[in-house]
Structure formats: C-alpha cells, structure tokens
Amino acid sequence: DAGVIQSPRHEVTEMGQEVTLRCKPISGHNSLFWYRQTMMRGLELLIYFNNNVPIDDSGMPEDRFSAKMPNASFSTLKIQPSEPRDSAVYFCASSPSVAPEQYFGPGTRLTVT
C-alpha cells in the first residue's frame, strides 16, 4: 500500500520566488491536511480539506499561502512570494472519513534564502 506521497522532498529557493508543494493522499481517504513544523511552534495545521473542499484554512499564516485540491488524489500548497521565515518542514496527511488517525507523508523541507 502506498502511503501519502509528497514532492519535492527538499526545496531550496530564494526569497520572493513562488514555491509549490505537492501531495498525493492515500487512495480512499477523503480528508487531507497540510501541516507545518518548526522548532518554535511545533506541528501546526495549516488547512484541512474534506472531499476536496477546503473546510478550515484558519491556520494559513498569510495571503501568500494558498492550497488547492482539484481532485481526490492531488493537492498543492503554494507560497507566493516566499520569505525566509517560511523555512520549515511541510507535511501532508490524510485520513479516512472521520477517523481521528491521520497518516502523514514524509514531508517537504523548504529552505528560503
């Protein structure tokens, strides 16, 4: 069984550039979550989709962040323009229906210089 797939695994970019992170959830899971992990704040939920519809984006830090889920097997998190303080590990997770357990991808380590 393939788990949650994220790409790229590492991204290094310069301040001001657009960054797009990608996620493929586990097949059959209808909930998808984007998290950000930093030393200071730990794991923070950015946005949650249910059946491809954004339900809660209150964790998205600024308008520079946007997320889409065009279909059940693909989601993107975009940062435009990127800033050094966006440097973090970004995780995508999925879960089936209303099950509390979420299954995480390997993460994308983003470095903005």
Add this chain to the structure above:
Amino acid sequence: DQQVKQNSPSLSVQEGRISILNCDYTNSMFDYFLWYKKYPAEGPTFLISISSIKDKNEDGRFTVFLNKSAKHLSLHIVPSQPGDSAVYFCAAREGSNYKLTFGKGTLLTVNP
C-alpha cells in the same frame, strides 16, 4: 497557549527497560488521544490511540494510560529497544472536530 504539553524534551533509557513518555492537556473537551512516532527525515507515524471513555489501551509493547481527572496521559514502552529511538508526539482531538492538537514532542533515546 499550549493545550497539549510534553514537558520532557528528551528521555534516555537502557535497552530492555521501560520507557515512560508523558503528556498533559488543558482542554477538557478533548475526547480522543493519539501517540505518533517520528524518525528523522520521515513523517510522523501513528502508533496508538485511546478514547476518553477508556483508561488504558495496549498494543504489543506499547500501552497508553489516560487519567482524565489529572488531564494526563502516558505512553509506556516495554521492553524498550534501540529501534524505538525517535521523537514521540502526543496529539488530542476535540469531539467530532477533525483537528488534532499536537504536543512539541519528546526525543526518546534507547541505549544498547
């Protein structure tokens, strides 16, 4: 305002002994608790969970205990193995809310 706290950033134990990882919470509306394990350069992996209607859940070497009156839960690993060395996160869910609130993690090191 941290609703889920793991007050020990790190813990070191000898192989074969018991590891006890602790977690405290403040929100009395939390009704489901989970533990995740995370290796470097990997995503968190679901380990074990417990509903608030129970006080204990066991899965092999892993047991989670919940003390609702103290708003405290703990993860026991017996016996500990070097492969258990990882960061352990405690997480909690409120009612039917999808959202998980995570603690900041405890780094467990099991020495051979």
